[in-house]
Amino acid sequence: MTLDKIIVSLFSLAGIIFTYWFFLGKKEEKVREVKKSSVDIVVEGGYSPNIVSLPLGKTTVINFLRKDSNSCLEEVLLSDFHVRKYLPLNQKVAISIMPQKKGEFVYSCGMNMFHGKIVVK
């Protein structure tokens, strides 16, 4: 490898690291630690908050409110909790969840295009 090739690779590596840090760092801020027995998740171009942290062995009600007319988001699929629900526009849909084990559980729209995450500690 010549020196200029080494420099180019170092720069692209720095770019990749920066991209990861930037996006992952941003996502990290969206973790909502749920201490009450319910949490609201707004469905609009994705899920907000994107990551919710729920307590183990306690029932938490997740209220999904879809504000996005995109039919892509009309269904929410929480496969780890055996839930598939239709979300009518501008109407809260309550889904009760009682996590039985620790871990990270990804949920998605019915087409697996938008994702959110439930973290159980």
Ligand SMILES: [Cu+2]
């Ligand atoms: Cu979808």
